[in-house]
Amino acid sequence: MNRLTGRNLTIAYGNKVIIEDLDIEIPDKKITSIIGPNGCGKSTLLKALCRLLPIKKGKIALDGTDINKSASKEIAKKIAILPQSPEVADGLTVGELVSYGRYPYQKGFGRLVPEDVEVIDWALQVTGITEFKHRIINDLSGGQKQRVWIAMALAQKTDIIFLDEPTTFLDIAHQLEILELIKELNQKQQTTIVMVLHDINQAIRFSDYMITMKDGEVITQGNIPEVLSSQLLAEVFQIDAELMQDKLTGKPMIANYQLVNRKYSKVEIK
Amino acid sequence: MELKNKIPFHFSIIFTIACIILVITFWISIVYGNADIDTSTILNAIFNYDPEDVNHNIIIDVRIPRDIGALLVGVALAVSGAGIQSVTRNSLADPSLIGLNSGAALMLALTYAVSPVITFPLLILTGFIGAMLGGTMVLMIGSSRKDGFNPVRLILAGAAVSALLSAASQAIALYFRLNQSLIFWSSGGVSGTTWQQLYTGIPVVAIIVVIFILISGQLSILNLGESIAKGLGQNVKLIRPGTMLLSMLLAGISVAIVGQIAFVGLMVPHISRFLVGTDYKKVIPLTAVLGGCLVVGADTVARLMGEAPVSAIISFIGVPYFLYLIKKGGRTI
Numbered sequence: 004m005n006r007l008t009g010r011n012l013t014i015a016y017g018n019k020v021i022i023e024d025l026d027i028e029i030p031d032k033k034i035t036s037i038i039g040p041n042g043c044g045k046s047t048l049l050k051a052l053c054r055l056l057p058i059k060k061g062k063i064a065l066d067g068t069d070i071n072k073s074a075s076k077e078i079a080k081k082i083a084i085l086p087q088s089p090e091v092a093d094g095l096t097v098g099e100l101v102s103y104g105r106y107p108y109q110k111g112f113g114r115l116v117p118e119d120v121e122v123i124d125w126a127l128q129v130t131g132i133t134e135f136k137h138r139i140i141n142d143l144s145g146g147q148k149q150r151v152w153i154a155m156a157l158a159q160k161t162d163i164i165f166l167d168e169p170t171t172f173l174d175i176a177h178q179l180e181i182l183e184l185i186k187e188l189n190q191k192q193q194t195t196i197v198m199v200l201h202d203i204n205q206a207i208r209f210s211d212y213m214i215t216m217k218d219g220e221v222i223t224q225g226n227i228p229e230v231l232s233s234q235l236l237a238e239v240f241q242i243d244a245e246l247m248q249d250k251l252t253g254k255p256m257i258a259n260y261q262l263v264n265r266k267y268s269k270v271e272i273k
Numbered sequence: 274m275e276l277k278n279k280i281p282f283h284f285s286i287i288f289t290i291a292c293i294i295l296v297i298t299f300w301i302s303i304v305y306g307n308a309d310i311d312t313s314t315i316l317n318a319i320f321n322y323d324p325e326d327v328n329h330n331i332i333i334d335v336r337i338p339r340d341i342g343a344l345l346v347g348v349a350l351a352v353s354g355a356g357i358q359s360v361t362r363n364s365l366a367d368p369s370l371i372g373l374n375s376g377a378a379l380m381l382a383l384t385y386a387v388s389p390v391i392t393f394p395l396l397i398l399t400g401f402i403g404a405m406l407g408g409t410m411v412l413m414i415g416s417s418r419k420d421g422f423n424p425v426r427l428i429l430a431g432a433a434v435s436a437l438l439s440a441a442s443q444a445i446a447l448y449f450r451l452n453q454s455l456i457f458w459s460s461g462g463v464s465g466t467t468w469q470q471l472y473t474g475i476p477v478v479a480i481i482v483v484i485f486i487l488i489s490g491q492l493s494i495l496n497l498g499e500s501i502a503k504g505l506g507q508n509v510k511l512i513r514p515g516t517m518l519l520s521m522l523l524a525g526i527s528v529a530i531v532g533q534i535a536f537v538g539l540m541v542p543h544i545s546r547f548l549v550g551t552d553y554k555k556v557i558p559l560t561a562v563l564g565g566c567l568v569v570g571a572d573t574v575a576r577l578m579g580e581a582p583v584s585a586i587i588s589f590i591g592v593p594y595f596l597y598l599i600k601k602g603g604r605t606i
Contacts, residue, residue: 093546159505
């Protein structure tokens with residue numbers, strides 16, 4: 004049985020129900036990507052699964068206990084979250100931000116004990132930013148900043164990491180760097196990764212398990228070779244796509260895609 | 274032009290220098306005044322107080338309480354500003370700019386209208402309630418988005434609400450013929466500070482500032498934004514309103530002691546962050562000391578300029594600084 008599961012979830016913003024009666028299971032020690040069109044509720048689901056968003060009905064269980072009824076700091080020792088494009092105050096240094104990842108373990112005034120320092124140095128090293136420790140975060144490039152945030156999540160020493168569109172605003176090389184880093188974490192530390200991604204090919208290439216959503220419902224969830232099909236892409240994304248084999252990775256990839264309903268693609272521009 | 278301190282100096286060095294500057298400013302402030310009193314007389318007044326000596330009376334009953342008052346208000350307003358800036362993640366926030374001061378002044382005007390004789394602790398409480406009233410109105414109008422506060426919208430709401438509350442104070446003053454005491458609040462000055470006020474003011478401000486120092490680590494986490502703070506397991510629902518209430522209390526006390534002084538809570542946290550970075554464990558203590566320096570120093574200058582209102586002296590520096598921040602875009606911090 005997997006550690007993180009959701010049963011009969013209903014999630015709403017105010018009175019607007021986004022997701023209704025949804026069941027979900029996150030496979031341990033694997034990389035799971037949630038994909039779907041804009042507004043399908045994928046970010047909403049991600050936030051609810053890591054208790055950033057309250058749920059109206061149902062239960063999200065981690066190791067059998069309800070995460071919305073557990074002490075938030077205890078959950079923060081098991082799940083780390085990297086929200087979409089977080090902003091940081093001017094003047095904050097890399098070392099300071101990464102040290103905030105130790106917050107769940109601190110009591111009282113929050114002094115760093117030797118163990119904290121050790122973990123922080125490890126997190127900096129794994130993400131390859133040790134040399135930036137004393138630099139101001141806002142002086143770094145987008146890709147470096149994202150590494151800093153991942154280092155903070157690592158400093159939480161959790162078994163599960165959630166990432167909401169971790170590659171947004173990055174160029175293709177930095178996107179790959181970040182995804183490679185995430186993959187390495189999964190393989191070396193056995194970290195369970197759950198992320199929302201926009202790029203279908205990247206989702207296929209870097210994850211083991213895929214959850215596809217549309218209009219607040221999960222259409223499929225499962226290992227990628229079993230769930231991925233042209234029909235699925237047509238149903239979820241309204242695209243007509245060919246599935247080919249990526250020569251580099253041996254995994255499937257989508258190519259030659261166009262809108263199923265080509266009315267929009269043939270609008271004449273005068 | 275982007276001001277950026279590339280190498281934040283070591284915190285303990287900066288903090289020590291700030292403390293030395295505060296002591297010097299404080300001493301200068303005791304020495305200089307309308308009556309020419311030399312250093313030995315001042316030391317005598319402090320250590321061998323003679324109630325018959327007029328100069329001793331001036332030092333003990335006028336200058337020292339006035340300087341401690343200025344120190345207290347400087348500390349209170351600066352720390353209040355740092356608290357509000359971290360809660361709203363808004364670098365333009367300041368107790369006066371988000372309606373705390375005008376709210377407190379309104380409630381004090383009302384209180385004086387109802388009962389001219391009122392004890393100082395009750396006055397502080399009234400100021401606090403007023404600050405809550407003003408602050409709540411501004412925050413409700415100024416926060417439209419789920420993720421927080423648009424910096425400039427908050428300031429616009431603050432300006433509008435402050436204008437309304439100040440108009441209400443003036444209406445009350447006119448109706449109850451309170452003009453004399455109200456001018457004192459709206460112009461802001463520490464000249465009338467009494468020991469009676471300080472006996473209540475010192476412990477209350479000291480306790481709140483100590484609480485702020487104890488929760489400064491929490492403020493750093495809160496300043497990362499709601500999602501990250503919650504993700505790290507912070508009880509945002511407790512820390513945020515708690516910090517806001519403490520900030521309002523500090524603003525309320527300041528108004529009860531000196532009336533309205535703007536921009537201290539805006540400028541001082543900025544200067545602190547420029548010097549030591551954004552970690553609130555460093556920002557809060559430094560802000561407290563620098564806030565004291567600013568108001569004590571400004572009050573000395575005001576006195577040397579023939580009893581100009583201290584608030585005017587501070588606005589003279591504060592307004593250009595505020596405009597500079599606006600030009601920079603007042604982005605979230």
